[in-house]
Amino acid sequence: MAVYAAHLTRTLQGTPSIFQVTAQEALGTTVKPALRKLIEYLAEVYPDKCGWCVPWYDELYLLFDCCLQYHYLKHYAASFSESFYGLLRVPTTVSSEFNPGNLRLPEMLEYGSVALLVLVPYIKDKMEKIVDRWREDDEDGRLGKSKPDRARKAAIKIYAIVHLVAKSARLVQAARYMTGATRSHCPELALLGVSLRDAPLLHRDTYTWTGFFKNLLTGQFRGAAVSFPMVGGAVLRGVQYGAFVVQLLRWWDARAASHAALQPPPAPQPDERAVRWKNKCPICLQTWKIPTVLPVSGYIFCYVCISRHVRARATCPVTRCPAAESSLVRLYVD
Structure with a gap:
C-alpha cells in the first residue's frame, strides 16, 4: 500500500504540457459539430422520423453531453476529452473531501465542472446566434433608431468587447501556465479551483478487454460501464482507421472510373x-x-x-x- 500511495502521489504531481491541454480542448470542441453532421444526414434521409432533431439539436446535445460529462467526472474525475488524453482534475487547494485513491472530486466541484463543461457552452452558443442575427440585421440596415434597435446595437458592441476580454484572459492564463505561475491553464478552471494532472498509470491500466467482456457476460453492467473510456478509445481509433480506408477507396474508385463513360443524369421532372x-x-x-x-x-x-x-x-x-x-x-x- 505504501508503494502504491507513493507512486500515486508522484503521478498526481505531474503537470501536463500546454500541448496536452490544448489537444483535449480541441477534441471536446469537435464532438458537437461531428454529431450535428450525423443528425443532419439522418434528417435528410429520414425527414419524417428525424427531421425534428435538427431544430432541437442544441437541446438534445445538451442532454447527451450532460450525461456523458457527469459519468466521466463521477468515475474518473475528468471530462470525456480529459480522460481520453489521460488527465484528471484535482483541487488546487488541499481538500479533505478529495480522495486520490478512488479519484473522486468533491460533490460541489463535480457540479461546478458539469456547469462549466455543459451549461456555459450552451448559453454561449445561444448568445452567439442571437448576436450574429442582430449583427446581420445591422449590416443590412434593418435596425433603426428605436429603443429596442439601439439596445441591440449596444449589445453587439458589448458582446464584442466581452469576447475580446475573454480571449485575452485565456491567452494570459495560458502564458502564466507555461511559465509555471499558475496551476490552471484556463480562467474557468482557475475560477473553479481545479487544475489538470496526469492520471495514475495504475488507474489507466486497471480495466482490460477480458474484464469488460466478463462483466457483460455475467450481467455486471455497472462494471462494464466504468470501463467505457477503453471502449471509447477503441471506437475512436476504429473511426480514424475507417475514415482513412473510406478515403482510400474513394480515391481508388475515382482513379479507376472513366469520366467519359459516365452517362448524364436524367433531367428533373417539373414540379x-x-x-x-x-x-x-x-x-x-x-x-x-x-x-x-x-x-x-x-x-x-x-x-x-x-x-x-x-x-x-x-x-x-x-x-x-x-x-x-x-x-x-x-x-x-x-
Whole structure:
C-alpha cells in the first residue's frame, strides 16, 4: 500500500504540457459539430422520423453531453476529452473531501465542472446566434433608431468587447501556465479551483478487454460501464482507421472510373408548385425582394422570408429538408 500511495502521489504531481491541454480542448470542441453532421444526414434521409432533431439539436446535445460529462467526472474525475488524453482534475487547494485513491472530486466541484463543461457552452452558443442575427440585421440596415434597435446595437458592441476580454484572459492564463505561475491553464478552471494532472498509470491500466467482456457476460453492467473510456478509445481509433480506408477507396474508385463513360443524369421532372410559384416567393407569394436561393432545395425566396423561416424551423418550407441560415445564397439579378 505504501508503494502504491507513493507512486500515486508522484503521478498526481505531474503537470501536463500546454500541448496536452490544448489537444483535449480541441477534441471536446469537435464532438458537437461531428454529431450535428450525423443528425443532419439522418434528417435528410429520414425527414419524417428525424427531421425534428435538427431544430432541437442544441437541446438534445445538451442532454447527451450532460450525461456523458457527469459519468466521466463521477468515475474518473475528468471530462470525456480529459480522460481520453489521460488527465484528471484535482483541487488546487488541499481538500479533505478529495480522495486520490478512488479519484473522486468533491460533490460541489463535480457540479461546478458539469456547469462549466455543459451549461456555459450552451448559453454561449445561444448568445452567439442571437448576436450574429442582430449583427446581420445591422449590416443590412434593418435596425433603426428605436429603443429596442439601439439596445441591440449596444449589445453587439458589448458582446464584442466581452469576447475580446475573454480571449485575452485565456491567452494570459495560458502564458502564466507555461511559465509555471499558475496551476490552471484556463480562467474557468482557475475560477473553479481545479487544475489538470496526469492520471495514475495504475488507474489507466486497471480495466482490460477480458474484464469488460466478463462483466457483460455475467450481467455486471455497472462494471462494464466504468470501463467505457477503453471502449471509447477503441471506437475512436476504429473511426480514424475507417475514415482513412473510406478515403482510400474513394480515391481508388475515382482513379479507376472513366469520366467519359459516365452517362448524364436524367433531367428533373417539373414540379407543379414550381410552375405556380414562378418568379414568386413560395412563402409570401409576392415578387422576390432580395432574391435568395436555398441550395438544399433550389427554391428562391425573399431574403427576409426565408431567413426568418430557417432561423425558426431550420428546414426548407417547401421540401422540409434540413437547412441552415449560413447556407443561404443571395442572387443579384437585373
